[in-house]
Amino acid sequence: MIRQFLAIFRARSMEFLRDRGTFFWNLLFPIVLVAGFALAFGQPDEKVFKIGVIGPTTGIPAILSSPQFQQVPYPADQEAEALKKLRQHQLDLAVAPAQHRYWMNAESGKSILAERLLADELKLAASSMNPSTPALSLWAKGAVTGKPIRYVDWAVPGVISMNMLFSCLFGVGYVLVRYRKNGVLKRLKATPVSALTFLVAQAVSRLVIVLGTVVVVYAGTDFFLHFTMNGSYFDLLLVTVLGIVCLISLGLVFAARFRSEELANGLMNLLTFPMIVFSGVFFSLEGAPAPVRAAAEIFPLTHLIHAERQIMLNGAGLLQVAPDLGALALMTVVFLAIAAWLFKWE
Amino acid sequence: MDILRVENLSKVYGSLTAVDNLSFGIPQGICFGLLGPNGAGKTTTIEMMEGILSPSSGQVLFEGQPIGPKFREKVGIQFQSTALPEFITVKETIELFSAFYPNPRPLAEVIELCSLSDILNRDNQKLSGGQRQRMLLALAVIPRPELVFLDEPTTGLDPQARRHFWDLVNRIKAEGTTILLTTHYMDEAELLCDEIAIMDHGVILERDTPTQLLRQHFAGALVTIPEEAVANPSDLQKLTCCHDLEIRAGHVEIETSDLDGTIRSLLEAKIDLTRLSVHKPDLEDLFLKLTGKFLRS
Ligand SMILES: Nc1ncnc2c1ncn2[C@@H]1O[C@H](COP(=O)(O)OP(=O)(O)OP(=O)(O)O)[C@@H](O)[C@H]1O
Ligand SMILES: [Mg+2]
Numbered sequence: 001m002i003r004q005f006l007a008i009f010r011a012r013s014m015e016f017l018r019d020r021g022t023f024f025w026n027l028l029f030p031i032v033l034v035a036g037f038a039l040a041f042g043q044p045d046e047k048v049f050k051i052g053v054i055g056p057t058t059g060i061p062a063i064l065s066s067p068q069f070q071q072v073p074y075p076a077d078q079e080a081e082a083l084k085k086l087r088q089h090q091l092d093l094a095v096a097p098a099q100h101r102y103w104m105n106a107e108s109g110k111s112i113l114a115e116r117l118l119a120d121e122l123k124l125a126a127s128s129m130n131p132s133t134p135a136l137s138l139w140a141k142g143a144v145t146g147k148p149i150r151y152v153d154w155a156v157p158g159v160i161s162m163n164m165l166f167s168c169l170f171g172v173g174y175v176l177v178r179y180r181k182n183g184v185l186k187r188l189k190a191t192p193v194s195a196l197t198f199l200v201a202q203a204v205s206r207l208v209i210v211l212g213t214v215v216v217v218y219a220g221t222d223f224f225l226h227f228t229m230n231g232s233y234f235d236l237l238l239v240t241v242l243g244i245v246c247l248i249s250l251g252l253v254f255a256a257r258f259r260s261e262e263l264a265n266g267l268m269n270l271l272t273f274p275m276i277v278f279s280g281v282f283f284s285l286e287g288a289p290a291p292v293r294a295a296a297e298i299f300p301l302t303h304l305i306h307a308e309r310q311i312m313l314n315g316a317g318l319l320q321v322a323p324d325l326g327a328l329a330l331m332t333v334v335f336l337a338i339a340a341w342l343f344k345w346e
Numbered sequence: 347m348d349i350l351r352v353e354n355l356s357k358v359y360g361s362l363t364a365v366d367n368l369s370f371g372i373p374q375g376i377c378f379g380l381l382g383p384n385g386a387g388k389t390t391t392i393e394m395m396e397g398i399l400s401p402s403s404g405q406v407l408f409e410g411q412p413i414g415p416k417f418r419e420k421v422g423i424q425f426q427s428t429a430l431p432e433f434i435t436v437k438e439t440i441e442l443f444s445a446f447y448p449n450p451r452p453l454a455e456v457i458e459l460c461s462l463s464d465i466l467n468r469d470n471q472k473l474s475g476g477q478r479q480r481m482l483l484a485l486a487v488i489p490r491p492e493l494v495f496l497d498e499p500t501t502g503l504d505p506q507a508r509r510h511f512w513d514l515v516n517r518i519k520a521e522g523t524t525i526l527l528t529t530h531y532m533d534e535a536e537l538l539c540d541e542i543a544i545m546d547h548g549v550i551l552e553r554d555t556p557t558q559l560l561r562q563h564f565a566g567a568l569v570t571i572p573e574e575a576v577a578n579p580s581d582l583q584k585l586t587c588c589h590d591l592e593i594r595a596g597h598v599e600i601e602t603s604d605l606d607g608t609i610r611s612l613l614e615a616k617i618d619l620t621r622l623s624v625h626k627p628d629l630e631d632l633f634l635k636l637t638g639k640f641l642r643s
Contacts, residue, residue: 011438011442014433182429183427184430187429187430190396191443192419
């Protein structure tokens with residue numbers, strides 16, 4: 001059993017390493033994509049200040065309503081969310097007019113500039129109303145710090161996960177259908193190797209390959225781009241492994257029966273396109289209608305990318321991403337059960 | 347004792363009965379040839395015996411038992427057409443398959459037995475037809491099988507490669523392995539097989555040793571003359587000698603036990619004998635007689 005497993009694992013991994021075209025495609029494609037994103041969306045050069053307004057807007061200083069300022073409203077209980085965005089440089093200031101408070105990010109040039117404008121305004125207002133009161137005492141100042149989150153920081157989990165999706169689905173689904181069509185599976189059926197041993201060896205080989213690729217791609221691009229990483233690498237690795245296992249299981253469903261590569265290929269494409277669009281690889285679904293967001297939950301990629309972003313951008317721990325991990329684990333079990341039920345050597 | 351038996355074996359594809367109620371056994375230690383024209387049902391039969399195809403009805407017994415889990419460890423199979431795993435070499439492929447069996451033949455022995463030393467490090471996809479068949483045979487003998495299935499192993503090989511392949515099969519036979527072979531080539535069957543069965547349309551027409559079959563079906567020599575040598579077809583009617591006369595593919599074939607008499611009566615009928623040929627009937631002739639088809643069509 002173990003001997004059979006290791007032999008198949010070895011043969012499959014060698015096939016991958018020696019198939020130069022596929023090998024470089026698997027490595028280069030995500031690197032080029034990540035680099036492309038970094039270049040295309042590198043410097044968001046916005047001329048306006050983005051101000052998070054927490055709670056009711058009555059009493060907001062007049063200058064914040066001028067065209068240089070764009071107001072983003074937050075409900076009173078979403079203060080933490082607004083401050084998070086401020087830390088990530090997605091807001092330049094946060095104000096809570098009802099509490100007479102404001103926050104700025106000391107590591108952001110734009111935030112410092114915006115604060116100066118606001119402070120001048122407040123000083124002016126205070127002196128005209130009540131000259132005896134110290135200018136800024138009416139509004140309490142809070143300061144946060146945090147590195148900016150660029151689009152590429154946000155996009156990198158999506159892009160790498162999308163690459164994992166291709167590699168798992170096609171590297172397992174397509175390849176096994178090809179084996180079935182050209183008779184390799186029939187030859188193996190004629191040996192004492194069980195379908196289970198064979199499939200597990202295929203899946204583990206793919207897991208090692210995809211994980212290796214992800215680590216190389218991530219490390220390689222991180223070296224130049226210095227992604228924001230607020231969580232633990234161990235958690236990220238764990239989520240990634242679970243995600244790969246889930247996507248490979250999905251690949252096995254496609255690999256179970258089809259004899260025609262074209263059919264399998266077409267169906268896999270039919271699935272990957274909506275999955276990529278609706279799982280938030282390239283753009284956030286936060287603004288999408290609720291039914292769309294709910295529907296996107298059925299894709300494993302949605303959960304994988306969400307969990308990765310939570311860990312990388314928001315420093316979430318495993319407990320906070322537990323719902324995503326649970327969904328991935330459940331899907332894995334369902335996919336494996338379907339694949340086992342459907343599988344035929346021929 | 348029969349190592350493998352089939353009983354009332356049938357395979358039905360829709361309205362086509364590819365294999366029709368076959369029952370026969372293969373004695374231990376012999377080379378058994380299954381012969382038949384294209385579409386006769388050879389591959390369908392052999393794959394049911396290998397446990398690869400499930401029969402529509404009937405059963406296959408290995409050593410008296412229905413095919414069980416140990417069967418796969420005791421038989422070696424060479425399919426009519428198989429792809430090999432890509433991007434690995436001949437040696438790596440043999441090592442891969444060796445890992446599948448509990449007591450595989452050592453690598454060196456496989457290489458020696460199937461003459462693979464010159465292509466060991468070649469990629470599977472880059473083998474010539476003959477090299478490929480040697481390689482596939484190697485995969486079949488790795489488990490030290492008690493029984494080897496070879497489905498048209500020499501189809502498409504040049505005469506030299508075929509002879510070489512026959513040597514390899516004889517070596518395996520010499521080890522005492524039972525062989526079940528399908529083929530289109532009568533010379534191959536005559537040379538390798540101890541017993542043959544000729545099948546067409548899913549049924550076995552005849553089954554015996556090659557010599558016995560020839561003795562049964564042919565009286566003596568086979569005389570052939572081109573049809574155009576017979577100026578007037580009615581001349582043939584006048585022949586006194588020959589009751590067993592057939593015209594096939596532009597040739598008049600006369601089967602006779604009295605060669606002198608036949609030639610004499612041909613001369614009497616004034617038939618041109620310049621291109622006359624006489625030969626001992628072989629399996630090819632028997633095959634044509636039984637199936638009415640040319641084998642290599
Ligand atoms: N999967 C299938 N579905 C339908 N018909 C089939 C199938 N496999 C084989 N047949 C038919 O069964 C018949 C016997 O086929 P088989 O492959 O056993 O012939 P064969 O004797 O091996 O021929 P060849 O010498 O060409 O290899 C043929 O008429 C073939 O078309
Ligand atoms: Mg055949």
